[in-house]
Amino acid sequence: MTPSHALTVLLEDRLITFNRAVGLLRRRNLPVHSIAVGPTADPGVSRLTIMVNSDDDTARRAAQQLEKVVGVRQAAAFAVSDAVTREMALVRIRARGDRYAELLDVVQLYHATIVDDTADTVMVELTGSEAFVLSGIRALERFEIVELARSGTMAMEVTGHASRVPSTVT
Amino acid sequence: MLTGSQILCRALLEQGVDVLFGYPGGAIMPFYHALPEFPGLRHVLVRHEQAAAHAADGFARASGRAGVCVATSGPGATNLVTGLATAHMDNTPVVAITGQVPRAMIGRDAFQETDIIGITQPVTKHSRLVQDVEELADAVREAFAVALEGRRGPVLLDVPKDVQAQKAPWVERGTAGPARNGVTAHTLCDEAARLVAEARRPLIMAGHGVILSDAYDELRTLAERTGIPVITTLLGISAFPESHPLHLGMPGMHGEVHVNRAIQQADLIIGVGLRFDDRVTGNLAAFARGARVIHIELDPSEVGKNVPVTVGLVGDAKTVLQSLLHRLAPRECEAWRAEIRAFVRPRTDAFRGGLSPESILEAIGEATRGRCTIVSDVGQHQMWVAKLFPYQRPNTHITSGGLGTMGFAVPAAMGVVLARPDEPVWAISGDGGFQMNMQEIATMVQEAIPVKMAIFNNGYLGMVRQWQQFFHGRRYSATPIWSPDYVRLADAYGIPGWRVERGDQVDDVLREAMGRPGPALVEFAIEQEANVFPMIPPGASLSEAIEAETATA
Numbered sequence: 001m002t003p004s005h006a007l008t009v010l011l012e013d014r015l016i017t018f019n020r021a022v023g024l025l026r027r028r029n030l031p032v033h034s035i036a037v038g039p040t041a042d043p044g045v046s047r048l049t050i051m052v053n054s055d056d057d058t059a060r061r062a063a064q065q066l067e068k069v070v071g072v073r074q075a076a077a078f079a080v081s082d083a084v085t086r087e088m089a090l091v092r093i094r095a096r097g098d099r100y101a102e103l104l105d106v107v108q109l110y111h112a113t114i115v116d117d118t119a120d121t122v123m124v125e126l127t128g129s130e131a132f133v134l135s136g137i138r139a140l141e142r143f144e145i146v147e148l149a150r151s152g153t154m155a156m157e158v159t160g161h162a163s164r165v166p167s168t169v170t
Numbered sequence: 171m172l173t174g175s176q177i178l179c180r181a182l183l184e185q186g187v188d189v190l191f192g193y194p195g196g197a198i199m200p201f202y203h204a205l206p207e208f209p210g211l212r213h214v215l216v217r218h219e220q221a222a223a224h225a226a227d228g229f230a231r232a233s234g235r236a237g238v239c240v241a242t243s244g245p246g247a248t249n250l251v252t253g254l255a256t257a258h259m260d261n262t263p264v265v266a267i268t269g270q271v272p273r274a275m276i277g278r279d280a281f282q283e284t285d286i287i288g289i290t291q292p293v294t295k296h297s298r299l300v301q302d303v304e305e306l307a308d309a310v311r312e313a314f315a316v317a318l319e320g321r322r323g324p325v326l327l328d329v330p331k332d333v334q335a336q337k338a339p340w341v342e343r344g345t346a347g348p349a350r351n352g353v354t355a356h357t358l359c360d361e362a363a364r365l366v367a368e369a370r371r372p373l374i375m376a377g378h379g380v381i382l383s384d385a386y387d388e389l390r391t392l393a394e395r396t397g398i399p400v401i402t403t404l405l406g407i408s409a410f411p412e413s414h415p416l417h418l419g420m421p422g423m424h425g426e427v428h429v430n431r432a433i434q435q436a437d438l439i440i441g442v443g444l445r446f447d448d449r450v451t452g453n454l455a456a457f458a459r460g461a462r463v464i465h466i467e468l469d470p471s472e473v474g475k476n477v478p479v480t481v482g483l484v485g486d487a488k489t490v491l492q493s494l495l496h497r498l499a500p501r502e503c504e505a506w507r508a509e510i511r512a513f514v515r516p517r518t519d520a521f522r523g524g525l526s527p528e529s530i531l532e533a534i535g536e537a538t539r540g541r542c543t544i545v546s547d548v549g550q551h552q553m554w555v556a557k558l559f560p561y562q563r564p565n566t567h568i569t570s571g572g573l574g575t576m577g578f579a580v581p582a583a584m585g586v587v588l589a590r591p592d593e594p595v596w597a598i599s600g601d602g603g604f605q606m607n608m609q610e611i612a613t614m615v616q617e618a619i620p621v622k623m624a625i626f627n628n629g630y631l632g633m634v635r636q637w638q639q640f641f642h643g644r645r646y647s648a649t650p651i652w653s654p655d656y657v658r659l660a661d662a663y664g665i666p667g668w669r670v671e672r673g674d675q676v677d678d679v680l681r682e683a684m685g686r687p688g689p690a691l692v693e694f695a696i697e698q699e700a701n702v703f704p705m706i707p708p709g710a711s712l713s714e715a716i717e718a719e720t721a722t723a
Contacts, residue, residue: 016287016298019288019291023291023292027292057474061471061474068321068469070295070296
């Protein structure tokens with residue numbers, strides 16, 4: 001199942017605050033698909049993106065509950081259809097010799113980049129929507145995938161949409 | 171320069187604290203070393219940390235101020251957990267201070283080290299490990315602000331032993347930020363007022379939020395101006411006078427049949443400061459299917475959580491009710507009230523023998539002339555105490571509602587006494603719950619805390635036995651419970667004690683117990699298999715009550 005909603009949370013970049021926010025997701029039994037976290041332009045503030053499979057109501061309530069966590073500055077919920085979503089994958093592949101050209105074709109088709117190239121393996125960086133990244137990974141599966149790392153999805157609402165799930169009832 | 175411990179004490183005084191419930195131990199010893207220098211802080215030494223948390227909770231519920239409890243690291247801290255969870259479920263402001271092993275030892279599985287922040291995260295509103303003495307005073311200020319602001323709750327401060335000994339200057343508090351409170355849009359109040367004006371079968375359901383926001387007058391004005399009958403939930407009991415002609419009673423699993431029928435027939439429910447708990451609604455799919463719902467609630471994430479809401483008014487009950495009242499014209503609900511009166515069943519005497527819970531509670535009401543606070547425990551007696559005592563004054567019924575914590579009454583009543591020293595406080599327990607925290611009689615004696623204790627002794631864990639009777643084929647597994655001789659127990663602690671077996675003894679014993687200074691204990695030997703009626707089976711709808719007649723037939 002692809003996720004239906006994104007929750008974005010701005011929070012203090014302390015482990016305890018992250019722990020509280022994630023603990024809340026577990027306690028409320030939210031159908032979490034992926035989690036991504038990283039710093040923002042604001043020093044001391046991180047941005048957490050949680051992708052979930054849920055209805056509007058559950059997503060909105062989760063944002064409201066996240067906003068109650070001490071250390072959370074802001075939380076919002078929006079439908080994936082109203083957002084740009086991106087994730088990145090690093091894929092280590094064994095494909096030497098006669099199949100190298102074939103690999104380069106796949107890399108080009110998915111606008112991917114070769115970021116490490118050794119005698120045994122090649123590391124490919126792949127970026128896009130989750131569906132795009134998954135499709136790229138499937139294409140790479142025809143070679144031998146040795147190691148795979150995915151970042152989890154980040155989401156940012158596109159502007160100009162009036163259909164945002166409100167985070168407060170009033 | 172002050173030590174961290176002195177800063178802690180001073181910060182507590184700054185918050186207006188005058189009593190702490192606690193128990194010393196290794197990691198909190200620097201704090202206890204400083205404590206005698208601050209005579210403004212009265213320390214009550216409990217006999218178990220769980221009691222410290224419940225006493226702080228009782229103090230908070232009765233006073234409206236934050237209650238404070240103190241424990242050492244490790245087992246001291248973990249013993250607080252049940253009390254914190256109790257306060258969390260019922261939104262009580264409690265500040266817990268725990269000692270922690272020195273910073274250099276944290277994470278090394280040191281003696282009496284435990285991750286109390288991790289353990290209490292789901293059952294506190296906030297918790298914080300104080301990493302340096304420089305942040306200690308502000309951490310205390312933050313703890314009280316968080317505990318008391320918005321939807322209230324418990325906060326835990328974990329203070330490593332070496333931080334308690336660190337030195338720093340005392341820094342006066344900065345200006346506090348404004349409290350966050352929801353602001354309700356005027357248009358929504360207009361919409362709510364329109365629903366009230368149009369409704370033909372409206373009901374008010376009042377919960378704990380009315381008591382927490384001191385909205386008694388507003389609630390009463392709302393009811394009297396509109397003629398809408400008032401239901402009080404377990405934690406809303408005493409938010410509206412029991413004897414008021416518009417008062418209907420308690421809803422839900424053990425609610426009166428006419429109350430639940432009224433809910434099922436209603437076309438509008440005005441919920442004030444409650445969260446539509448499953449014990450109130452029964453089967454959600456069948457709850458008040460014909461009713462639109464106005465939900466007045468401080469916490470936006472509660473609106474629509476359990477019950478679909480037509481209009482959600484987010485804010486403090488008192489403020490929201492005031493703005494709603496501005497928009498409400500007087501109306502009456504005579505026809506609807508007559509309809510509800512027709513639902514009322516005459517109470518068939520469900521109790522056998524001359525010593526019914528009803529007669530005991532009536533006698534306590536008479537002996538105190540209604541001027542007392544009742545603290546109940548959890549189980550059958552809790553339902554009797556909720557339904558059969560004539561509460562006339564606000565916030566005179568204190569109980570563990572959300573968590574349903576057995577053993578709550580006796581220690582919580584100690585906190586209530588310290589918050590209300592001028593009126594009698596009765597802790598009413600069953601024989602099961604009483605034995606969970608009866609060690610606190612020693613605290614009452616040492617600290618001169620005059621709790622009057624009543625034990626409803628039926629020799630069973632009565633509520634579980636009742637469920638076994640109805641839903642488990644009368645297999646009374648692990649519910650018969652032996653009790654000590656309570657009169658001799660009282661004697662061992664040096665307090666007066668009585669055992670009442672007949673109805674004609676009740677008044678005299680109560681008069682004597684009330685007349686003696688200090689704590690007193692009265693055991694009532696009630697019918698062994700008395701039941702709480704009516705009862706909605708778990709998971710069933712409010713229309714499916716088991717009543718006394720059907721059960722005995």
